[in-house]
Amino acid sequence: MDQALQGESLMEKPRRFDRNLVVIGAGAAGLVSAYIAAAVKAGVTLIEAGAMGGDCLNTGCVPSKALIKCARIAQQAREAEKFGVELSEPRVDFPRVMLHVRESIAAIEPHDSVERYTGLGVEVLQGRARLVDPWTVKIALNSGGEQVLTARAIILATGAEPLVPPLPGLDNVDFVTSDTLWEKFAGLDRVPEKLLVLGGGAVGCELAQAFARLGSRVTLVEKAERLLPLEEREVSEAVEQSLNAEGIEVFTAHEAVSFEKASAKVRAPDGERLLEFDQLLLALGRRARVSGFGLEALGIVEDGKLQTDPYLRTRYPHILAAGDLVGPHQFTHMAAHQAWYAAVNGLFGDLKKFAVDYSLVPRAVFVDPEAASVGLGEQQAAERNIPYEVTRYGIDDLDRAIVDGAARGFVKVLTVPGKDRILGVSIVGENAAELIAEFVLAIKHGLGMNKILGTIHIYPTMAEANKYAAGNWKRAHAPERILRLLERFHRWRRG
Structure with missing residues (x-):
């Protein structure tokens, strides 16, 4: 028995178990x-101390996309004159915007409710779970009292929480994060006049644009040399250009070092500057939520980090983890993807186990225009010494984009040199998060550019951008020798 299990946590493996599986956390993975x-x-028993649905439903994907929709409507009203429709500057009723956010959550809540999962055969307990040994979970029930369960397998799906750095003066600032802004902003009559956003990742960019469109003067600060540093440089540049065009002041290669009540001192390569704000929003990433579940005592967490093997197993093979708690991609669709592996390996891993497939993880940034990617980018390919060719198609040439007033962005495809096998794709444009799905399917099932080109796409649609990108690839790889022979053949046929 490991030393971590000495003392009151020492216990032999039970001969019988109350459950086959206990799942801690009712977000996407759980x-x-x-x-x-x-x-x-x-x-199976599912345990959740807070709201069912986790961060995605309550503070993440759903509320942010509801807010983004409201902001897009406001921006469309401003741009209506381009289409011959004259509208005055839209008046944003911010309490009504926040009501739409809450109504959206409420409409989706039944999908993740206790009642639905109970009907599916899951026992749902609302309370705080703690592992007292590798097979035993003690639940402090929200309704009072405790319940103790033993399980043959346990899945940790406790999620992640916003990163709040220990910067001087930050404790004296009334800041919000992507988790807390929804409750605080629900009580506001209007958006903050001056909003400072720290963090130029997906969350920071999305919320910066949304609040700018709703009426805030927004400043966005990113420590890296460019926004969205994990994306292709062209994607980062396109997003920054869009934000700048809407009046957002973007400072890259800038790092906040200290705060006063309504200002931030920011260090830049050329010195320091002071940025004033009415409201500070921290969007600096998220860290695994590991404290308070008894994981440290079991030696599962060390220095605030939880380690898992390729099968999502911790140091105890029957204790697994999935979702934002594990990473490396903190997406709802990745949490759901990992959940299959965690459940199957937890229930059947002693018979057959499966390593998680991370080879094809699509991602999107829901700014306007959207940015979506899958597979390898140029930087990744270069780092791995993988040869590639690049094919581009400019969406400004697409008929549907032109008539919709959305003629901006591009499709960029990396392929194996001389072959049509797709290595990776980046798309910037209207509905990019939808357009990328065709390429995800193609890469997953080994379909190349020729197959995309040979597929009928409805005219006029944005999806034709994918076909035209394939057409550009085909033209670049035309069989010149055969074409010269055909030219001679047709000249001969003319007599």
Whole structure:
């Protein structure tokens, strides 16, 4: 027995278990894990201390996209004159905007509710879970009292929380994060006049644009040399150009070092500057939520980090983890993807186990125009010494984009030199997060550019951009020798 299990946590493995699986956390990873377990008729208990649906439903994907929709409507009203429709400057009723956010959450809540999962065969307990040994979970029930369960397998799906750095003066600033802004802003009559956003990742860029469109004067600060540093440089540049065009002041290669009540001192390569704000929004990333679950005592967490193997197993093979707690990609769709592996490996791993497939993870940034990517980018390919060719198609040439007033952006495809096999794709443009799906399918199933080109795409649609990108690839790889022979053949046929 490991030293971590000495003392009151020392316990032999039970001969019988109350459950086949206990899942801690009812976000995307936990919900899908519990659903799969119930579908294969395992005895499963799902434990959640807070709201069902986790961060995605309550403070992440759903509220942010509802806010972005309201902001887009406001921007469309401003741009209506381009289409011959004269409208005055839109008046933003911010309490009504926040009501739309809450109504959106409420409409989706039944999908993740206790009632739905109970109906699916999952026992749902609302309370705070703590592992007292590798097989035993003690639940402090929200309704009072405690319940203790033993489980043959346990899945940790506790999620992540916004990163708040220990910067001087930050404790004296009334800041918000992507988790807390929804509750605080629900009580505001209007958006903050001057909003400072720290962090130029997906969350920072999305919220900066949304609040600018709703009426805030927004300043965005990013420590890296460019926005969205994990994306292709062209994607970063396109997003920054869009933000600048809407009046957002963007400072890259700038780092906040200290705060006063309504100002931030920011260090830049050329010195320091002071940025004033009415409201500070921290969007500096998220860290795994590991404290308070008894994981440290079991030696599962060290220095605030939880380690898992390729099968999502911790140091105890029957204790697994999935979702934002694990990473490396903190996306809802990745959490759901990992949940399958966690559930199957937890229930059947002693018979057959499966390593998580991270080879194809699509991602999107829901700014306007959207940015979406899948597979390798040029930087990644170069770092791995993978040869590639680049094919581009400018969406400004696309008929549907032109008539929609959305003629901006591009499709960029990396392929194996001389072959049509797709290595990676980046798209910037209207509905890019939808357009990327065709390439995800193509890469997943080994379909190349020729197959995309040979597929009928409805005219006029944005999806034709994918076909035209394939057409550009085909033209660049035309069989010149055969074409010269055909030219001679047709000249001969003319007599």
